[in-house]
Amino acid sequence: MKKKYDHLSVEKKWQEKWDADEIYRADDNSDKPKEYVLDMFPYPSGAGLHTGHVESYTATDIYTRFKRMNGKEVLHPIGWDAFGLPAENYAIKTKIPPQKNTDEAINNFRKQMKSLGLSYDWSREIGTHMPEYYRWTQWFFLLLYKNGLAYRAKAKVNWCSSCQTVLANEQVVDGVCERCSTEVVQKDLEQWFFKTTQYAEELLSGLDNIDWPDSTKIAQRNWIGKSEGAEIDFELKVSGSDSMAGKVKVFTTRPDTLFGATYLVLAPEHPLIEKLLKLGVRNEKDVREYVKSTSNKTDIERSMEGKEKTGVPLSDIKAINPATKEEIPVYIADYVFGSYGTGAIMAVPAHDARDFEFAQKFDLPIRKVIKGDGEYYTGTGELIGSGEFTGKDSAETKQAIAESAGGKMVTTYRLRDWLVSRQRYWGAPIPIIYCDECGTVPVPEEDLPVKLPEDVDFVPTGESPLALSKSFHQVKCPTCGKPARRESDTMDTFVCSSWYYYRFTDPHNNNVFASEHTIKKWLPVDLYMGGAEHTVLHLLYARFFTKVLHEFGYTAFDEPFQKLRHQGMILAEDGRKMSKSLGNVVNPDDVVREYGADTLRIYEMFMGPIDIQKAWNTKNITGAYRFVERSYRLLEKRTDNEPESLAPVLHETIKKVGSDISELKFNTAISQLMICLNAADSGISDDSLKVFTRLLAPFAPHLAEEMWEKLGEKDSVHLAEWPVYDESILSSGDVKITVQINGKRRGEISLADDASQEDALASARAIASVDTILSEGKQKRIIYIPKRILNIVV
Ligand code: ANZ
Ligand code: ZN
Numbered sequence: 001m002k003k004k005y006d007h008l009s010v011e012k013k014w015q016e017k018w019d020a021d022e023i024y025r026a027d028d029n030s031d032k033p034k035e036y037v038l039d040m041f042p043y044p045s046g047a048g049l050h051t052g053h054v055e056s057y058t059a060t061d062i063y064t065r066f067k068r069m070n071g072k073e074v075l076h077p078i079g080w081d082a083f084g085l086p087a088e089n090y091a092i093k094t095k096i097p098p099q100k101n102t103d104e105a106i107n108n109f110r111k112q113m114k115s116l117g118l119s120y121d122w123s124r125e126i127g128t129h130m131p132e133y134y135r136w137t138q139w140f141f142l143l144l145y146k147n148g149l150a151y152r153a154k155a156k157v158n159w160c161s162s163c164q165t166v167l168a169n170e171q172v173v174d175g176v177c178e179r180c181s182t183e184v185v186q187k188d189l190e191q192w193f194f195k196t197t198q199y200a201e202e203l204l205s206g207l208d209n210i211d212w213p214d215s216t217k218i219a220q221r222n223w224i225g226k227s228e229g230a231e232i233d234f235e236l237k238v239s240g241s242d243s244m245a246g247k248v249k250v251f252t253t254r255p256d257t258l259f260g261a262t263y264l265v266l267a268p269e270h271p272l273i274e275k276l277l278k279l280g281v282r283n284e285k286d287v288r289e290y291v292k293s294t295s296n297k298t299d300i301e302r303s304m305e306g307k308e309k310t311g312v313p314l315s316d317i318k319a320i321n322p323a324t325k326e327e328i329p330v331y332i333a334d335y336v337f338g339s340y341g342t343g344a345i346m347a348v349p350a351h352d353a354r355d356f357e358f359a360q361k362f363d364l365p366i367r368k369v370i371k372g373d374g375e376y377y378t379g380t381g382e383l384i385g386s387g388e389f390t391g392k393d394s395a396e397t398k399q400a401i402a403e404s405a406g407g408k409m410v411t412t413y414r415l416r417d418w419l420v421s422r423q424r425y426w427g428a429p430i431p432i433i434y435c436d437e438c439g440t441v442p443v444p445e446e447d448l449p450v451k452l453p454e455d456v457d458f459v460p461t462g463e464s465p466l467a468l469s470k471s472f473h474q475v476k477c478p479t480c481g482k483p484a485r486r487e488s489d490t491m492d493t494f495v496c497s498s499w500y501y502y503r504f505t506d507p508h509n510n511n512v513f514a515s516e517h518t519i520k521k522w523l524p525v526d527l528y529m530g531g532a533e534h535t536v537l538h539l540l541y542a543r544f545f546t547k548v549l550h551e552f553g554y555t556a557f558d559e560p561f562q563k564l565r566h567q568g569m570i571l572a573e574d575g576r577k578m579s580k581s582l583g584n585v586v587n588p589d590d591v592v593r594e595y596g597a598d599t600l601r602i603y604e605m606f607m608g609p610i611d612i613q614k615a616w617n618t619k620n621i622t623g624a625y626r627f628v629e630r631s632y633r634l635l636e637k638r639t640d641n642e643p644e645s646l647a648p649v650l651h652e653t654i655k656k657v658g659s660d661i662s663e664l665k666f667n668t669a670i671s672q673l674m675i676c677l678n679a680a681d682s683g684i685s686d687d688s689l690k691v692f693t694r695l696l697a698p699f700a701p702h703l704a705e706e707m708w709e710k711l712g713e714k715d716s717v718h719l720a721e722w723p724v725y726d727e728s729i730l731s732s733g734d735v736k737i738t739v740q741i742n743g744k745r746r747g748e749i750s751l752a753d754d755a756s757q758e759d760a761l762a763s764a765r766a767i768a769s770v771d772t773i774l775s776e777g778k779q780k781r782i783i784y785i786p787k788r789i790l791n792i793v794v
Contacts, residue, residue: 004629005628005629005632005633005703007595007596007597007598007599007628007702008593008596010596010702010703010706011115011117011596011597011598011702014117014701014702014705014706015114015115015117015702018117018119018716018718019114019122021716022122022123023119023716023718023719024068024076024119024120024121024122024718025121025123026073026074026075026076026077026121026124026522027073028505028506028517028518028521028522030073032071032072032073033071033072033073034072034073034074034075034521034522034526035064035067035072035073035074035075035526035527036074036075036501036522036523036524036525036526036527037060037063037064037067037074037075037076037525037526037527037529038060038076038077038501038504038525038527038528038529038561039056039057039060039078039529039530040056040528040529040530040531040535040538041078041079041080041081041497041500042080042081042109043080043081043082043084043086044080044081044082044102044105044106044108044109045086045105046090046101046104046105047580048105048108048109048112048587048589049109049112049113049588049589050578050585050588051570051578051586051588051604051616052531052567052569052570053588054116054588054600054601054604055567055568055570055604055605055610056529056530056531056567056610057113057116057118058116058118058601058604058605059529059567059605059610059664059666060076060527060529061076061116061117061118061119061601061698061701062601062605062661062666062698062699063527063661063664063698064076064119065119065697065698065701065718066658066661066662066698066722068119068718068719069694069697069698069718069719069720069721069722070721070722071721075121075124075504075505075522076119076120076121077120077121077124077125077126077504077507078113078118078120078122078124078125079124079125079126079127079128079500079503079504080102080106080109080125080126080127080128080129081128081493081496081497081500082102082106082127082128082129082130083128083129083134083426083427083428083490083493083496084426084427084493085163085165085179085424085426086179087101087102087105087426088424088425088426088458089163089179091426091458092458092459097454097458098425098426098458099129099454102127102129106127110125112588112589115589115592115597116588116592116597116600116601117597117598117601117701117702119701119718123507124504124507125507126500126503126504126507128428128493128496128497128500129426131449131451132449132508132510133496133503134428134429134449134496135448135449136499136503136513137428137491137495137496137499138428138429138430138431138443138448138449138450139445139448139513140495140498140499140513140545141430141431141491141495142431142442142443142445142448143548143552144194144195144548145432145442146442147548147552148195149194149195149198149548150192150193150194150195150420151192151193151195152190152191152192152193152440153190153191153193154188154189154190154191155188155189155190155191155193155419156186156187156188156269156295157186157187157188157189157191157419158171158172158184158185158186158298159184159185159186159187159189160177160179160180160182160184161182161185162177162180162182163177163179163180163182164423165422165423165424166187166189166191166419166421166422166423167184169298169299169300169416172184172298172300174300174304175297175298175300175301175304184298185296186295186296186297186298191419191420191421191489192419192420192421192430192489193417193418193419193420194417194418194420194495194544195417196415196416196417196418196540196541196544197413197415197416197417199544199547199548200224200226200413200415201226202547202558203220203224203415203540203543203544203547204220204221204224204226206543206547206558206559207220207221209559210559210561210562210563210564211562211563211564212561212563212564213532213564213565213566213611215532216532216535216536216539216564216566219536220536220539220540222414223414223415223536223537223540224413224414224415224540225413225414225415226411226412226413226414227253227341227411227412227413227414228253228409228410228411229251229252229253229254229255229341229409229410229411229412230251230252230253230255230398230399230402230407230408230409230410231249231250231251231342231407231408231410232249232250232252232255232258232322232346232402232405232406232407233247233248233249233250233322233406233407234247234248234249234250234264234319234320234321234322234346235247235319235320235322236248236276236317236318236319236320236330237317237318237320237327238279238280238316238317238318239316239317239318239327240316245276245279245317246272246275246276248264248266248270248272248319248342248344249342249344250264250341250342250344250345250346251340251341251342251344251345251410251412252345252346254348254351254352254398255398255399255401255402255405255407256369256370256380256383256389256394256395256397256398256401257348257350257351257352257369257370257394258321258322258323258346258386258401258402258405259321259323259324259367259369259383259385259386259387259389259401260348260349260350260351260367260368260369260370260385261321261323261328261346261347261348262321262328262347262348262349262359262364262365262366262367263319263328263329263330263331263347263359263364263365264319264328264329264330264331264344264345264346264347265311265330265331265332265333265335265336265344265345265347265358266314266330266331266332266336266343266344267332267334267336267337267338267343267344268290268291268294268295268332268333268334268338269291269295269338269343270332270338270343270344272344273287273291273314273332276314276317279316279317280316281314281315281316281317282315282316283312283313283314283315286312287312287314287332290310290311290312290332291332294310294334297334299337299339302334302335302337303335303337308361309333309335309354309357309358309361310333310334311331311332311333311334311335311358311362312331312332312333313329313330313331313332313362314329314330314331314332317330318330321346322405322406322407323386323387323401323404323405324387329364331347331358331362333358335354335358339416340412340414341412347359347364348369349364349365349366349367349376350366350367350368350369350370350376350377351368351369351370351376351377351378352376352378353376353378355376356375356376367385368384368385369383369384369385369386369394370382370383370384370394371384380393380394380395381393381394382394383397386401389401418492418494418541418544419492420491420492420494420495421489421490421491421492422464422489422490422491422492423463423464423488423489424458424464424465424489424490425452425456425458425464425465425466425490426452426458426490427490427491427492427493427496428490428491428495428496429450429451429452429466429472429486429487429488429490429491430450430487430489430490430491431443431448431450431487432486432487433475433477433478433484433485433486433487434484434485434486434487435477435479435480435482435484436482436484437477437479437480437482438477438479438480438484441477441478441479441484443478444478447478450486452466453466453469453471453472455469455471456468456469456472463488464488464489464490465488466486466488466489466490467488472486472488473485473486473488474486494537494538494541495541497538497541497542498538498541498542498544498545499513499542499545501523501525501542501560501561502514502519502523502549504522505518505519505521505522505523506518506519516554519554519555520556523555523557523560524546524557524559524560524561524562525560525561525562526562526563527562527563527564527565528561528562528563528564528565529564529565529566529567530566530567531566531567531569532566533569535566539561539564542560542561543559543560543561545560546558546559546560565610565611565664566611567610567611568608568609568610568611568612568613568614569613569614570604570607570613570614570615570616571613571614571615571616572584572585572586572615572616573586573615573616573617573618574615575615578616586616586618588600591603591621595621595622595624595625595628596625596628596702597702598628598699598700598701598702598703599621599624599625599628600621600624601699601700602624602627602628602670602699602700603620603621603623603624605666605667605670605699606620606623606624606666606667606670606671606765607620607667607771608667608768608771609665609667609768610664610665610666610667612768617775617776619775619776619777620775627670627673627674627677628700628703630677630681631677631692631696631700631703631707632703632706632707634677634680634681634684634689634692634707635689635707635710635711637680637681637682637683637684638683638684638685638686638689639683639684639685640685641683641685642680642683642684642685642688643682643683645679645754646679646680646683646684646688647688647729648729648730648752649675649676649679649680649752650676650679650680650688650691650692651725651726651729651730652672652676652725652730652734652752653672653673653675653676653692653695654691654695654723654724654725655725655730656668656669656672657669657672657673657695658722658725660672661698665766666699667765667766667771668763668766669699670699671762671763671765671766672763673692673695673696673699674762675755675759675762675763676692676695677692678756678758678759678762679759680692686711689707689711690708690711690713691723693707693708693711693717694708694717694720694721694722694723695723697717697718697720701718704717704718705717705718708720734750734751734752734753735750735751735752735753735787736748736749736750737749737750737751737760737787737788737789737790738788738789738790739764739767739770739789739790739791739792740789740790740791740792741769741770741773741791741792741794742791742792742793742794743791746767746769746770747764747767747770749763749764749766749767749790750763751763753786753787754786755786757782757784757790760784760790761774761782761790764790764792770792773792773794774792778794779792779793779794780793780794781793
C-alpha cells in the first residue's frame with residue numbers, strides 16, 4: 001500500500017511557515033497595482049465558524065491568491081465586529097464580563113481561520129471593542145456632531161422590555177424583538193441620531209455606478225424609498241360654523257386624483273390632533289382612546305398586510321377639498337404614519353387599495369375620477385368628473401392639478417435618520433458630556449478614547465449600565481470644570497462596522513483613523529463579500545460614512561465597495577437551515593481534522609455556484625478528498641516523455657481556471673482541474689506538473705505548497721507567477737455537448753473532442769441540477785455520445 005497523503009502534518013507545517021515568513025503581508029509602499037479584497041468581518045460568536053463562513057472566506061481567499069500570483073499587491077485583512085448584544089446577554093447569564101468571553105471567541109475564530117489556510121495579513125487584525133479602535137469610532141461621532149450630522153432628539157423608539165433596550169426597526173421582526181421574541185412596544189426617549197437623510201439622493205444615485213447584485217441594489221433603493229409627489233393644503237373648519245380651524249398639509253403621489261378625495265386622514269401622532277380637540281370635538285374620549293391604543297404598535301405592525309383597518313372620526317371637524325370645495329370628513333387612522341410625508345393624507349378610495357378598504361368599512365363615499373376597471377383602479381388614464389381637467393390624461397395633468405389647488409411638487413424619502421444610541425454596556429461609549437452651565441459638550445479629541453469602565457454591573461435596568469458607574473458617569477465639564485454627567489449610552493454596533501475597512505489600511509495609526517497615504521493606496525475596496533441577509537443597513541451606513549468622508553475631503557471616491565458579491569446559504573444535509581436546535585449543524589473543525597482544510601475548501605467550492613443556496617452532502621467530501629490525494633500522487637507519475645495529448649488540456653486548464661476565478665466561478669474551475677488531473681494520470685513532466693501545481697494553489701494551498709517543494713522549488717508557490725497559456729497549443733478541437741437529464745436538455749458544456757465520459761461528467765457538474773443528481777448518486781445510467789450528447793438517466 002502506498003502511503004496516504006498526510007494532511008494533518010502537511011497543513012500544520014505550512015501554516016506555521018506562512019505565519020513565520022509573513023508571506024501574505026500587504027506592503028503599503030509597493031509599486032505593484034493594488035487589489036483590496038475584503039470579507040465582511042465576523043461577529044465572534046461563541047459557536048465558532050460555521051460552514052457559511054468557510055464558503056465566503058474560501059472564495060475570497062482563492063480570488064486573493066490568484067490576484068497575488070498575477071502581480072497584484074493584495075490587501076486581504078480580517079478583524080472582529082466584537083461589540084453587541086449576544087456577548088452582553090451571555091455575560092448577564094454567566095456573570096463573566098463580555099471582554100473575557102469575546103476574547104475567547106476571537107482566539108477560537110483566529111485558530112479556526114488559520115486552520116483553513118486563509119491568506120490574511122494577520123498584522124492588520126483589528127477588533128472594534130479595543131480602545132485603540134473605538135477611539136476612532138468616537139472620533140467619527142464627533143466629526144458628525146461638529147458638522148451638524150449628529151443630533152439628539154426625543155423620539156418614539158422601539159423598546160424591548162426583556163432586553164431593556166431600544167431596537168432599530170430592522171431588529172423588530174413581525175412586531176417582536178429579533179433576539180428574544182418579546183413583543184416590542186413604543187417609548188418616547190431622548191436619543192442620538194445621525195443625519196443619513198441628508199445624503200438620501202447621493203445614496204440613491206451612487207448605486208448606478210457600482211457593480212453589485214441587482215437584488216441588493218433594489219433593497220437599498222426600497223429602503224431609501226424616493227417618492228415624487230405633491231404637498232397640498234386642505235383648509236379645516238368646525239362643522240356648522242364659518243370660522244376656519246387651520247390647515248393641514250397632505251402628501252400625495254397622485255394629485256391627479258384630487259377630485260376623488262372624499263375624506264382626509266391624520267396619523268394618530270399628528271401634532272394637530274391636540275389642537276383640534278381643544279376646539280371641541282364630540283367624541284373626544286373615543287379619539288383619545290384610539291390614539292392611545294395605537295401608540296404601542298410598531299410601524300411594522302401597523303402596516304401589516306391583511307390587518308383590518310381601524311380608525312376614528314374627528315366628529316365636527318371638516319376639511320375642504322380644494323378642488324371641489326366640498327366639505328369632507330376627517331379621520332384618524334393608524335394606516336397613516338406620522339413619520340412619512342406630512343403624516344396626513346387625502347384619501348381617494350376609488351383609486352387606492354387602503355383607502356378603498358377603509359371607506360368600505362366606514363361607509364364613506366367612493367368617487368371615481370379616472371376611467372378604469374375594478375372596484376378601485378390604481379392606474380392612470382383619462383380623467384372624469386374632474387372639472388376643467390376632465391378628458392385629459394391623468395399622468396400628464398398631475399402637476400397642473402396640484403398647482404391649481406395651491407399645492408407644489410415635492411420629493412420625499414422613506415429613509416429616516418439613523419438612531420444610534422443604545423442603553424447597553426457592550427458598545428463604544430458616546431463621547432459627550434452634559435453640563436448644567438455649558439449644555440452638551442463634546443469630549444475633546446485629545447481625551448479620547450472614552451474608555452468603557454470594567455467595574456460595571458451590566459445587568460439591564462432600563463437605564464444604561466454606564467450610568468450606574470460613578471467613576472464613569474460623574475465627570476468635570478471639559479469647558480468650565482464644574483461637575484457634569486457623561487453620556488451613558490453606547491453606539492449601535494453598526495457604527496463600528498461603518499468604517500472598519502478604512503482602519504485595515506492603517507490599523508496601528510495613533511494620530512488619525514487612517515493616513516491619507518494608505519487610504520489612497522488601498523481604497524476603495526475592489527471586492528467585498530458577505531451574506532445577503534441582514535446587510536441592507538450595514539451597506540447603507542458604510543456608504544453614508546464614505547459620503548461624509550468624501551464631503552469633508554478625506555477621500556477622492558464616494559462609494560466604498562466597488563464590487564459586491566454574496567455567498568449563498570449552505571443548508572444542512574436535510575435541506576433545512578442548520579441550527580443547534582435541529583441538531584443538523586456541521587462543524588468545519590471536524591471536517592478539517594478528518595479530511596483536511598484543502599478538502600473542505602475544494603468540497604465547498606465544488607458544491608455549486610457561489611451565490612446560490614446549497615445543501616451539505618457528507619458523501620461528496622470523500623470525492624474532494626480523492627481529488628486531493630490523486631493530485632498529490634501526480635508526483636509519482638512524473639515522466640520525461642509525457643503523452644502529447646496532455647499539453648492542449650493543460651493550456652486549456654490555465655485559460656479556463658484563470659477566467660473562472662476572475663468571474664468567481666469556482667465550481668467550474670475545479671471541474672476543469674479534474675479534467676486536467678485525469679489527463680495527467682498517464683504521465684506528466686516536471687514542468688507540466690509545476691504548472692498544474694500553481695493552478696491548484698489558490699484552491700488547495702497546503703497541498704500545492706507541499707508539491708511545489710517536492711518539485712524542488714525553494715520559494716512559496718503562493719508567491720510564484722500564474723502560468724501563461726499558449727493560444728497555439730490550446731486544444732482546438734473543442735466541441736459543444738448537450739447535457740440532458742432523462743432526455744431533457746439541461747445545458748451545454750464545451751469539451752475537447754476526445755474527452756472521456758469521466759471528463760464529460762466532471763464538466764457537467766457545473767450544471768446545478770446535474771451536480772445534485774451525481775452528488776446524491778441518483779443516476780441509473782449514463783449515455784455518452786462523444787462530440788454530441790451526455791444523457792443522465794435517473
Ligand atoms: C392620494 C392617493 C390617491 C394616493 C391614490 C395614492 C393613490 P409612496 O409611493 O409610498 O410614497 N401616504 C402619504 N403619506 C402617508 C403616510 N404618512 N402614511 C401612509 N400613507 C401615506 O406612497 C405615497 C402615497 O401613500 C400617497 O399618495 C398617499 O396616498 C399615501 F389613488 O395620496 B396617496
Ligand atoms: Zn460646563
